Amino acid sequence: MRSPKDDYRFALRVSERGEVVGIGDGIAWIRGLPSVQLDELIGFADGSTGLVFQLGRDLLGAILLTEKHGITAGMAVTHVGRKLAIAAGDALLGRVVDPLANPLDGLPPHTAREVRNLEAPAPPLIERDFVSEPLYTGCKIVDALIPIGKGQRQLIIGDDGLGKSSLALDAVINQAGRKLICVMVLIGQPRSAVAATVDALRNAGALDYTVVVVAEANALPGFRYLAPFAGCALAEHWMRCGRDVLVVYDDLTRHAQSYRELSLLLRRPPGREAYPGDIFYLHSRLLERSTVLRPKFGGGSMTALPIIETRQGELAAYIPTNLISITDGQIYFDAKLFAAGTLPAIDIGRSVSRIGGKAQHPAIKTAAARIRLDYLQFLDLELFARFGTRLDAAVEDKLRRGRLLRALLKQDRLAPLPEQAHHAWLLAYGEGLLDAYPPQAAAALLPKLCAAVAAAGLTLDDAKEHWLATLATSLARQT
Template sequence: MICVMPNITNQPDSLLIRQAEWLSRYQYSLRLSEQGTVISVGDGIAWINGLPSACMDEVVQLEDGSSALVFHLAHDRLGAILLHQTGQLTAGTQAFLTGNRLSIGVGDALLGRVIDPLGIPLDSAGSISFSTYRFMDVRSPPIIARDFVAQPLYTGNKIIDTMIPMGKGQRQLIVGDNGSGKSTLAIDTVINQHEKNVYCIYVLIGQKRSTVVSVIETLRRYGALAYTVVVVAEATAMPGLKYLAPFAGCTVAEAWMAAGRDTLVVYDDLSTHARSYRELSLLLRRPPGREAYPGDIFYLHSRLLERSTRLSAKQGGGSMTALPIVETEQGEIAAYIPTNLISITDGQIYFDRQLFARGFLPAIDVTRSVSRIGGKAQHAAIKKEAGRMKLDYLQFLELEVFTRFGSKLEASMEERIKRGQILREILKQDQLSPQSVEFQMAWLVAYNEGLFDNLDVNQIRAHLMHLQKQVTNTRLNIDQGRDQWKALIRAWLK
């Protein structure tokens, strides 16, 4: 046998070493490859005969150029979800194993880009050059690699930053009916990360194209697209891509977290994701469970959200904060998917349609919202000023019920009700207008000092706008003494 050696006289030293190592390991042997055949294809699923060595989550390459992911193993065939489908894919097409797991390109090259769950750009900014790839579905960081949530992540929302605080590395569920303002809050949170050194990933799952375009244009208009990656699997996409979308966004964020950066991931929304997974499972003839969802639907979302955490200093100290969104029907928070996600996450922000109808925006129901670990990450000054405000506000909501019966109340009760009405007016906030933490501190001090008590409820908005303008024009530090805050705010509201 004649062996033709490549010309290596002018090759770099590193290449010579690699070639020498390859030659030292090379062995003459019989090489075998498996070949399967597509039995049927439809609804984003391909049934393949053959390929006995196939593994779960292995990428299968089809003869026509299509690709699929092994998702179901039976004794006589395998089911694969299509990732890319050409018009020539039919029964009888040959299939080949690649031995590869599904991965996606990661890195700073993704900032400002719109991609699909496979990392293919959907915008008009050209191709993306990746230097690093990561597997999409991996295990979450072990306990010893994690650290406590101790740094605040500000959303710019008055209610959340004061009464339902969030920390970097937290998983906070946003739950409510369709059209109640859940996505608006998520977009506000992304916009509020401007100049805060937080990279954002916004995952759109099964949304209409008009919604996708609206989100992208909003982020671009407010300068948030520069530090954001948008992962899109729109409503017309194959169910396999909708299933992979949140894992793709999580993988992109995980790469930055491993590099020591702080990240924020929005999953909009996991209700659609669960329905896509149910569709795939039923098409693959898996046994249905409650509400026809497969039995591992809880594991599906838990293995996704458990990857969000704050890493220890030895691991770089990065963090991934997750804002999963889930939709309810008629405010039924005890439905199957919402209760699953509530048990997985570290708290929930509940949007109430009745509050929305009454004009209280954002329509966050404080009585049903909670942040289990965010209080430990809240800034000490904000935490001290907020104090018992949430409890007082809840008591006001109960006392207000008695006013509907026209009963005469004591003077102290009337005073508490008036302060509660003032606080409710303060907590109202327009969409796409996140507030700075300095302004949050300013209105808290003003409210606690009773500087709004003598005002009519209709005057609160004007005074808040004046206060916000003064805070914006003045260089303030949230750590400065409370007496300084009091003096400044009294002068501004005089």
Template sequence: MNNELLQRREDWLRSYRPQLRIREQGRVVSVGDGIAWVGGLPTAAMDDVLDFADGSRAQVFDLTGELVGAILLRETRDLTAGTAVRLYEKKLGIPVGDDLLGRVIDPLGDPLDDGAAPECSDWRRLEMPSPAITQRDFVHRPLYTGSKVLDTMIPIGRGQRQLLIGDEGLGRSSLALDTVINQRDQQVYCVYVLIGQKRSAVVTTIELLRDYGALDFSTVVVAEASTLPGLRHLAPFTGCSIAEYWMRRGLHTLVVYDDLSTHAKTYRELSLLLRRPPGREAYPGDIFSVHARLLERATCLNAEQGGGSMTALPVVETKQGEIAAYIPTNLISITDGQIYLDRELFTSGFRPAIDIGKSVSRIGGRAQHPAIKWEAGRMKLDYLQFLELEMFTRFGARLEAGMEKAIRRGRVLREILKQERLAPLSIEFQLAWMIVFNDGLLDGVEPQQVQDLMAGLQGRVEASGLQLDDPRERWVALAQDWLSSAAGAQK
């Protein structure tokens, strides 16, 4: 390494030529609330990086006739009005590479886990254009989340953008964590971005990832609630650039933005401080394009580009279930589907509280395995019919025998779909329980017996070694043998 540095120094000395060099130097006019107004930089452009004499750093965020508005990314106590400012030569970026796996960093790439700075050989800008249409491929491979509801009825494909939406405290982050944990043996690198969260929530998330062995193949980007608003704004772009680097190398990645509601509020705060004209709900007019630039970078590349993919799971918060609010509707229109969590389902004990009727995956079905797709289609139809029929029972209406049977089957299915958090399930088990249900093997079972039976079925599937491509007859034989054993044990 020393010889290489010496060689670089000698090459630079040989190429050096004495000449007149002119550099602009501005001065800080005012500073406060994470914003610095700078004068004397006539060639400054949007997104340029500014270096301050005291060691602070900022990014150009607004231009006026006389002044430059910049968001602070690093601030020292010595930063005051009158501090000298110069333009930095590079655009804003971070080092990227495999050394980021297992690390916790801030949006500038600095470590937050008491470890040494990551030794990354590559560097990538935070703001990059999304891949061209000619570089993209159709979503054709599934991304398994380990959730019974998602992997069967609302499937996600690698390269898809799927929105997690719902009120606070309904389990949006838990679903995202389950998905990350389930990638342990799937050869998928994960990036988890925490935006504006309390330190206690950040520590809990990191510890969960570490305890379940998910931190080994993940990078956590943290911008706490107490950090500068400029860093909170950059956090999702940092996570995207890290995942994009692996995608360009032909790898599969998953990036979670938790959450973009806080990011939107941060962008609104910065815009109002910079005196930009407000729009709907006081958000600036370009908030849509900010999130579109971010999420459009998630895609599936074709074979000529390496065949990598980046799947995005943005999280957004609603207030009292209002899905038609400004930021949620923006993100719904950008993404390829949404997973909606309902408070009534949560309070009734159905968890994860995913509303099947309001949730949709527009392109994930293309990536489903044919066996899963066939069984899930039959099962989803039965469940939706059950939800409609159950409404009639609330009025005390008398039902025909066929309707009563459909309601009994639906209640059993609802018990099957319940799942504890941080307990992702294999896709082979998903296929097994759908075959058991679709073939009517649980029609005589009481709902309270379902969870015990599912635990036994899961153990039988794991021991069998069956794969998704095995004939359906083998799966049916396993299910019948398991049910006979379970019935004998009860006797």
């Protein structure tokens, strides 16, 4: 048997070697390595690693990923010969990791063996299928009026502190028992907010099918930049395995700010609001990877819920307009609704789902057909009625029904509802079963109606008559 020593040949070997010129703010400037490529890993003499992010005529800029003993000027740098990749697989479910899949939850190292590149091309058109299955968030307004389908990219947008993250958290919690994997990417958030999110997932039993990717506010800008791509790579692995995945990016405003910080540190020419010229490509190449695959190519899906922050409700700002043009619709949170106590503070008039209606169940779609229009008309009439004008009976009836609908649409956070509950209140409202009750009393009856529907074992495919009989019987018992 031949040994490796028998194949050894004494010869001259040539390899590239660079050296560190400067270091600071998580960025290393390197001279040499003329054949290095963008997004290639490089190794430092002390065992640290970096990611090539900027190619210049004389120097190249690299993001520091790991730092062992302290990088100094003059230190040798060599090729690693591969792209940045992350471990993926079911072993990561229930874990809290950083963008390199290193554990952050104090548990033993995971045993995931599959590897996915952080940067990967979006699936070509021939591999994609139509959005045809609903993804239920548990929110009354979203599932009834702004439906989301598996494989859709639905933007959650609004000012800070209006409940955007709570809606995404409800959507994750509502996937219990649905054989759907969730990936939550927390970008630039303080440690207290990260801990609160993880505790909420754990208390709801949602952490078992969720992996949380964290790049905290005090992390290097390079880590915050890589976080959504790491979460996307994890979700893409399960999608390619034929499974359905929901990935939440919370939020892409901080991600864009991290990319701007990196670009300015690397002396790239600034553009509008000091963002680099490729800021649109940054998010488009991330979100375009979310889709539904044809059965021939695995049949999985990746649904994206990117979150973006506005200032004073300004939708025409640079980053919000970019994300609105990339995604398949938006859920807009309004500060005035939040101040008025209408929670969740979703503005139905400004929110839209461009393709989710094709995936909505026919029963819910039929029951909610006119509710959106009725609610928008009610808002206009209510504004007109404030002038104290005399109203006829038909307008008074619309105002009364509108106030009832507004009370029914209110919902507490961390309390998602199944789709049967949505169908129950939609039918009860649409058929006038709740007209005899004051708005608050009708809203208080909803849990009992949902319990009656669950006890009867009704499904969305059952006949409408069976639903109405069950709801009428339940209401009769309450009175």
